[in-house]
Amino acid sequence: MVGSFILFAMLFKLPIGISLIIASIAGAFVAGEGVPIRHLVEGSFLYFDPILIIATAMIFMEVIRRSGALGSISRFIIVRMHRRPFWLLFFLTLFIMFPGMITGLSTATVLTTGAIAAPALMLLGIPHVTVAAMIAMSAILGMIAPPINVPAMIIGGGVDMPYIGFELPLMFATFPLAISFNLALGYKYVRNIQIDKMIPKLDTDYFEIYGWRLFLPLLVVIVLMLGVRIFPAVFPNLGVSLIFIIGAIIGLFCGKKMNFWHVSHSAIQEALPVIGILLGIGMFIQIMTLTGVRGLLVIGSLSLPSFWRYVSIAVMVPLFGAVSAYGSASVLGVPFLLAFLGKNEIIVGSAISLIAGLGDLMPPTALAGIFAAQVVKEKNYFKVLKVTLIPAVITALWGILMILSANFLAKFM
Amino acid sequence: MNQYKTHLMVGIISIAAAVILIIVAGKQFRQMHHDEPLFPSQFLTRTIPLSEFNKNLQDTPGDATIYCFEGNEPGGNVLIVGGTHPNEAAGFITAYLIIENLRVQQGTVYVLPRANHSAFTHNDPQEGHPQFFTIVGKTGERRFRYGSRNTNQVDQWPDPEIYLHFPSNQKLAGNETRNLNRAYPGKINGTLTERVAYAIVNFINTEHIDLAFDLHEAAPEYPVVNAIVSAGRSQELASEANIELQFEDLYYSIEPSPYNFHGLSHREWADFTGTYPILLETANPMQGRLRGKSAASLIMTGLDPMYLKAAKLGVLKVPYDNAGIPLNLRVGRHVAAIAKIVDVFSRNYPEHAIIVSGLPTHDDLITLGLGRYF
Ligand SMILES: [Zn+2]
Numbered sequence: 054m055v056g057s058f059i060l061f062a063m064l065f066k067l068p069i070g071i072s073l074i075i076a077s078i079a080g081a082f083v084a085g086e087g088v089p090i091r092h093l094v095e096g097s098f099l100y101f102d103p104i105l106i107i108a109t110a111m112i113f114m115e116v117i118r119r120s121g122a123l124g125s126i127s128r129f130i131i132v133r134m135h136r137r138p139f140w141l142l143f144f145l146t147l148f149i150m151f152p153g154m155i156t157g158l159s160t161a162t163v164l165t166t167g168a169i170a171a172p173a174l175m176l177l178g179i180p181h182v183t184v185a186a187m188i189a190m191s192a193i194l195g196m197i198a199p200p201i202n203v204p205a206m207i208i209g210g211g212v213d214m215p216y217i218g219f220e221l222p223l224m225f226a227t228f229p230l231a232i233s234f235n236l237a238l239g240y241k242y243v244r245n246i247q248i249d250k251m252i253p254k255l256d257t258d259y260f261e262i263y264g265w266r267l268f269l270p271l272l273v274v275i276v277l278m279l280g281v282r283i284f285p286a287v288f289p290n291l292g293v294s295l296i297f298i299i300g301a302i303i304g305l306f307c308g309k310k311m312n313f314w315h316v317s318h319s320a321i322q323e324a325l326p327v328i329g330i331l332l333g334i335g336m337f338i339q340i341m342t343l344t345g346v347r348g349l350l351v352i353g354s355l356s357l358p359s360f361w362r363y364v365s366i367a368v369m370v371p372l373f374g375a376v377s378a379y380g381s382a383s384v385l386g387v388p389f390l391l392a393f394l395g396k397n398e399i400i401v402g403s404a405i406s407l408i409a410g411l412g413d414l415m416p417p418t419a420l421a422g423i424f425a426a427q428v429v430k431e432k433n434y435f436k437v438l439k440v441t442l443i444p445a446v447i448t449a450l451w452g453i454l455m456i457l458s459a460n461f462l463a464k465f466m
Numbered sequence: 467m468n469q470y471k472t473h474l475m476v477g478i479i480s481i482a483a484a485v486i487l488i489i490v491a492g493k494q495f496r497q498m499h500h501d502e503p504l505f506p507s508q509f510l511t512r513t514i515p516l517s518e519f520n521k522n523l524q525d526t527p528g529d530a531t532i533y534c535f536e537g538n539e540p541g542g543n544v545l546i547v548g549g550t551h552p553n554e555a556a557g558f559i560t561a562y563l564i565i566e567n568l569r570v571q572q573g574t575v576y577v578l579p580r581a582n583h584s585a586f587t588h589n590d591p592q593e594g595h596p597q598f599f600t601i602v603g604k605t606g607e608r609r610f611r612y613g614s615r616n617t618n619q620v621d622q623w624p625d626p627e628i629y630l631h632f633p634s635n636q637k638l639a640g641n642e643t644r645n646l647n648r649a650y651p652g653k654i655n656g657t658l659t660e661r662v663a664y665a666i667v668n669f670i671n672t673e674h675i676d677l678a679f680d681l682h683e684a685a686p687e688y689p690v691v692n693a694i695v696s697a698g699r700s701q702e703l704a705s706e707a708n709i710e711l712q713f714e715d716l717y718y719s720i721e722p723s724p725y726n727f728h729g730l731s732h733r734e735w736a737d738f739t740g741t742y743p744i745l746l747e748t749a750n751p752m753q754g755r756l757r758g759k760s761a762a763s764l765i766m767t768g769l770d771p772m773y774l775k776a777a778k779l780g781v782l783k784v785p786y787d788n789a790g791i792p793l794n795l796r797v798g799r800h801v802a803a804i805a806k807i808v809d810v811f812s813r814n815y816p817e818h819a820i821i822v823s824g825l826p827t828h829d830d831l832i833t834l835g836l837g838r839y840f
Binding site for chain 2 (some may be wrong): 082090091092093094095096098099101102119156157158201206207210212213215216217281282285286290292293294334338339340341342343344345347348349351355356379380383384387388391392394429
């Protein structure tokens with residue numbers, strides 16, 4: 054299966070999504086399952102909700118970009134904060150992480166606050182590929198950071214462990230990393246900002262023209278997303294996709310004029326390859342499970358001797374999370390947590406969720422990487438992944454360290 | 467112009483391919499929407515729709531049938547719930563077996579075999595599960611559905627990102643919104659799953675159920691397996707039955723209901739009703755993440771080469787060898803535990819005694835097989 058995927062993707066240069074579909078069919082056929090249409094269709098529905106979220110988030114992002122809201126926010130950030138570069142990066146990191154902390158979705162984070170921060174960071178002189186890497190890492194760590202961490206919930210759910218007491222371990226797992234990564238990657242560029250040279254490069258201040266109305270769509274999206282979390286009894290659960298669509302429609306009337314059909318057309322066109330990958334990965338995993346390849350991989354990782362078991366967590370968990378951290382948390386996170394019973398489960402679960410989060414950087418899907426690349430208009434997302442390599446390795450090591458010292462850390466948390 | 471034509475051709479071919487997929491797969495998905503016929507024993511006195519206990523379930527895919535077996539002599543009331551998780555075959559097959567074989571002398575036995583009716587109508591994406599498996603019964607092949615752990619998304623969609631349990635506000639991953647065994651005590655006008663949970667709790671209260679079983683299975687690597695799970699009130703009953711089951715060489719672990727985990731049947735039935743709740747677990751390799759091929763035969767045999775490897779690695783919580791864990795053995799454990807607990811309960815509370823017969827013993831199911839009872 055893996056072989057036929059590489060063959061079609063690399064040799065025939067077919068899109069990754071199509072290659073995955075062909076590989077799934079080939080895998081099922083070789084395993085004597087024929088062409089199991091029901092399984093192929095069922096598997097492709099695995100990521101139906103994320104697909105809707107991505108499509109609508111792309112439309113929303115395109116709308117607030119064209120309305121002038123994004124440009125005006127970066128102008129504001131630069132004009133106000135250029136004198137304090139350390140705090141600028143510090144607060145931007147928390148700002149980017151925020152939607153991930155609340156929604157538990159890294160892609161939604163990249164496409165909202167990531168998209169807002171990106172132009173500012175680029176204008177400050179940070180190379181665009183580095184900006185994409187900073188955003189991707191912040192989004193992933195935001196997804197893992199408390200209060201909401203879906204991979205940790207999935208891992209906990211697999212062993213009937215309530216999602217209680219994860220706040221401190223998850224803060225320990227994420228914030229030190231996120232802030233130091235962004236400082237390490239970006240500080241040298243923003244140390245000396247010459248504001249006079251920058252002002253002409255900045256976008257027009259549309260805030261002066263449209264006033265607070267400009268930020269209304271963003272505000273509505275944030276309020277609707279937060280509202281259902283904070284006042285679940287009062288706020289209806291609209292779902293993230295519908296919230297993005299509402300935001301996009303409001304955005305049409307709150308800034309520079311635009312043609313909605315053009316906007317949605319170009320947004321969907323950009324999202325289409327990723328949607329194809331998600332469909333393909335869904336099929337691929339379903340066929341892997343059907344034919345027993347998944348079990349082979351899980352047993353393989355569990356049968357390694359203890360040192361290599363740690364290595365395999367660092368390698369296999371992100372690898373399996375190629376599509377999304379959620380899948381990896383469910384398939385490998387749960388057996389690994391069970392394999393480490395006896396260590397503090399909350400800290401081990403937090404650490405595995407941290408490593409699972411790295412799945413969003415793993416090709417072919419690398420959702421966080423792909424969208425971060427799109428946000429900075431970089432066509433080749435592998436360039437972004439190259440910059441995230443060292444932070445990703447450090448993150449994996451941080452997670453392993455947490456597992457090793459779980460019982461020691463537990464005394465402080 | 468030429469390029470336009472190519473695009474048009476690609477478009478037409480793609481749409482045609484999609485239509486073919488929709489027709490072929492759609493037909494297969496539709497098959498899951500027919501309830502397999504059950505043939506209740508002659509001791510069935512009536513059936514009650516679950517929606518009678520929550521009007522908001524009427525004409526929804528969440529409505530289900532409660533089979534009621536009333537003995538001639540008055541006594542206690544027992545409820546046996548199967549199909550909370552329709553991917554746990556021994557859970558609902560045990561309920562089916564009881565419906566088709568039960569004789570009641572004293573008291574009343576209620577069986578709700580498809581508690582999450584909607585979850586029987588689909589499979590979990592990513593799991594590669596079969597849709598059906600067959601048991602060769604007395605009158606020929608009987609085909610049963612193998613469903614999903616959760617309510618069908620066609621009936622309840624979309625999932626929130628985070629599931630807030632009512633009324634505790636406990637947070638769980640969003641897909642658990644459709645897990646009946648995280649929904650108790652339920653909500654009269656909540657999600658479909660919450661409405662089902664509410665109806666079951668209301669049923670237990672209305673009919674004064676003394677003793678209530680929730681039948682499950684779990685992956686062999688899961689910590690709570692081959693277990694009797696009970697909340698505070700039922701713990702003595704469970705331990706007493708467990709000791710007597712040991713004399714029959716049937717070993718269960720006794721697990722308390724976790725006090726800080728909400729939504730589970732044994733936990734919330736204890737808090738929101740007066741019943742003695744018991745949850746039973748057996749080990750089903752088809753649910754496990756370690757399994758090899760997901761063939762329908764695995765449901766019946768419970769024998770899987772990857773689990774043999776896992777057993778050697780020492781990661782399983784149950785004994786596992788070349789004999790596998792076949793369905794008749796799993797159903798046998800459920801039936802034996804139910805019979806024993808009902809026995810002990812009747813002995814301890816003679817005014818609420820329930821006396822039944824017609825059910826096979828664990829050994830009957832091992833030697834004669836499941837088919838004998840279908
Ligand atoms: Zn279950």
